[in-house]
Amino acid sequence: MTEANSSSTERIREKKRVFLAREQRIIDAALELFIDQRIDSVTVSKIASRAGIGKGTVYKHFLTKNEILMRIMLDYEKQLSTNLAAGIRKAEAGAPGAAARAYFESRLARPELDRLVQQLEVRLADAQDVAVQLEELHRTRRSNEASLSQMLTKQIERGVLEDVPTHYHYLACWALAQGAVELCFNKSWNYRLDTEKLMEFITGIGMTMGNTGQYRADRGDPSDD
């Protein structure tokens, strides 16, 4: 019996594993398509076909097309959140600017993905389905604010940062990162080929923006951290 049980349990686990793997295949297929082509030219049919499954199967995993988009956003946000948290810890351990650096590097690591998520968010803004999940996403995002504020308050007290509401600092960061990502793809400018150095320059700005100027934050080689 024990053997039978364990084998049955294992089979169930195996099934779950396969199921989740297929779900990931759908996500991956969607991602590839979204990055390859215009968002609204990506249809459920194309996603299914690229994932190598039938159209109907997609709906075993996601209730609506929007849920696929949502899932991509949530996955991305989770990763970003983790990286930011690590950066905040470093910053509190005495490396001012580490949080900003972590944030920028995380978002600029795969700018095409970051940009995709930005665009998905616009598209899902008014979607009735996934409205709940979207609100949850926003809440998740805001949940980082507390620790950010705490860290920034300390730096303001130490005179490193300008004495403005803490959210001025991190929202400015958000904005610059957002724009930096967009910059990577803007047809007007991307004929420039030194994107990497440019992004480093911008990251540097992100790390020192709002500084009082009494101290210069470390803008040395990123590999320092």
Add this chain to the structure above:
Amino acid sequence: MTEANSSSTERIREKKRVFLAREQRIIDAALELFIDQRIDSVTVSKIASRAGIGKGTVYKHFLTKNEILMRIMLDYEKQLSTNLAAGIRKAEAGAPGAAARAYFESRLARPELDRLVQQLEVRLADAQDVAVQLEELHRTRRSNEASLSQMLTKQIERGVLEDVPTHYHYLACWALAQGAVELCFNKSWNYRLDTEKLMEFITGIGMTMGNTGQYRADRGDPSDD
């Protein structure tokens, strides 16, 4: 005959005037709708109806729907370009940061419009029709680069700005402005109500970003300029 000629000429002119006025009405109607509601819920029908004309008439003015979007972008870009040029002149007349300020203020004057144009650009990126016009738009944009570079080079020589390629400076500006606009509408953050002050703070950053720190750029009351 002369009279007849002139009256005929006038009649033609009048016709042209009416025609152009209607074209503007179409653009205005489209703009209002785009800002009011989700971009892809704006149909040619709605535009025509709000402009007070028939759907078919729209196609006497624009070959495709995309051309309307294109036109909105071009009009906006032209205005922005004018404002920036004025800023550059001021900057060369001895007000470092004036160009950046002009740029930020121009884009942040009607952030909803700026954002709309950003989104339209994404949407038109791969459109086959209007591809030519899009390229023209990009060229227009780049045409400011020469004067910007000239101005920035001077500031670098004077030691005001970091000695990096000039486009680093203005692209960072572009990015921050881009993100600032997006910030105004992001659902995660816009529960903040002091948008105006925040935008001022960011404008200040935009004006000093990339500064060497030897000099502090004017960040005083905007009305100073």
Add this chain to the structure above:
Amino acid sequence: MTEANSSSTERIREKKRVFLAREQRIIDAALELFIDQRIDSVTVSKIASRAGIGKGTVYKHFLTKNEILMRIMLDYEKQLSTNLAAGIRKAEAGAPGAAARAYFESRLARPELDRLVQQLEVRLADAQDVAVQLEELHRTRRSNEASLSQMLTKQIERGVLEDVPTHYHYLACWALAQGAVELCFNKSWNYRLDTEKLMEFITGIGMTMGNTGQYRADRGDPSDD
């Protein structure tokens, strides 16, 4: 100018006429299909194709498929209501049973249509679109109740009908007519070929049901009325 005006007016009228004619063609096509085959095997595509127009055109006339069904119901109900009203007038003019006869004859004139409407009603019962129109239909129906009640009250006072709430009488009528229609199509029974006489028999019952028995209502030749 007058001529121009009148010709323009006429042209507009002509257009309206053509438009309405096409609308009727859609209704007719739908009706034919609904009567020919199972209700849910009738698709918008089929309707359009039988009406000789494109699928999209249907949606110029009706917002949803359900609105087509609704329209069929409303048209039918209007006719029925008119006929019933005439019957009530006759009854009040001294022909007891005339109302019931009018009602039965109206519904049994085209039983396949009456049955279709019954089925459509079931199908539309929970439809979110057309919910308003459905409620209106119900109100229209009920609006006949007042005059029916008045007439029946008189007959009760004269001792012709049993002294029960007036709606017992007309609802019983409704039920019998409803069932009679269904009877015409029931596969278990319709091997009988004397449908006409059977319906006459049932109409007779409808006219006398609820009678006290003191008087025998006229059940003679229908052409008497």
Add this chain to the structure above:
Amino acid sequence: MTEANSSSTERIREKKRVFLAREQRIIDAALELFIDQRIDSVTVSKIASRAGIGKGTVYKHFLTKNEILMRIMLDYEKQLSTNLAAGIRKAEAGAPGAAARAYFESRLARPELDRLVQQLEVRLADAQDVAVQLEELHRTRRSNEASLSQMLTKQIERGVLEDVPTHYHYLACWALAQGAVELCFNKSWNYRLDTEKLMEFITGIGMTMGNTGQYRADRGDPSDD
């Protein structure tokens, strides 16, 4: 061996019992769902899930979804048939109207179920699968006609009923019952709350419809029979 055999037989029987019990669970689940919600919103999935089994298992019991519907109809018809037979026996034992009463009471006992069966029948009318079973259902129904006719003939001879073909009498009954059931659910009328009394009134009509008027059939307390 005998023991082994008997135990094996028992095991087979047990299996059969379990199998049939599950089949009943499927039927019951389907019934509950059909009565709860719109017919076409009931899917095989829902049925299986409410029956507490897997979707695939349903297809071990029924070849198609339609067969489930068919089974519901057959079960219902069987019950109705039994009740009617009892009524006929009573009528022949001297209680004219007992058959009609039995029929009405049987159908009006659970009008929602009766109505469901009516609707299922419409839906299955042209189904290719179950066509055979449907024909069988019709035959079952008709099989009552012989005894009904016999009984009615006697009553016609006794002058109780009008001298028309016997099927006129029972088909009129069928029609009234059919309509009465529909009446219970019609949205236009069901704001009335005295359904029970109304149904009694209609049952009374059903019992006397087609009577010559020389005798008044018993319309007293139902519990008399």
Add this chain to the structure above:
DNA sequence: TATGAATGAGGCTTCATTCAT
């Protein structure tokens, strides 16, 4: 010249049924 009715490709979603495990 202005119009708007007509079009139909194409998008999303549902669900009865199959079949490998």
Add this chain to the structure above:
DNA sequence: AATGAATGAAGCCTCATTCAT
């Protein structure tokens, strides 16, 4: 034997664009 993931046909609806009047 029981399961439920996979399938894909088919339905409804939208909307940019055309063209006859």
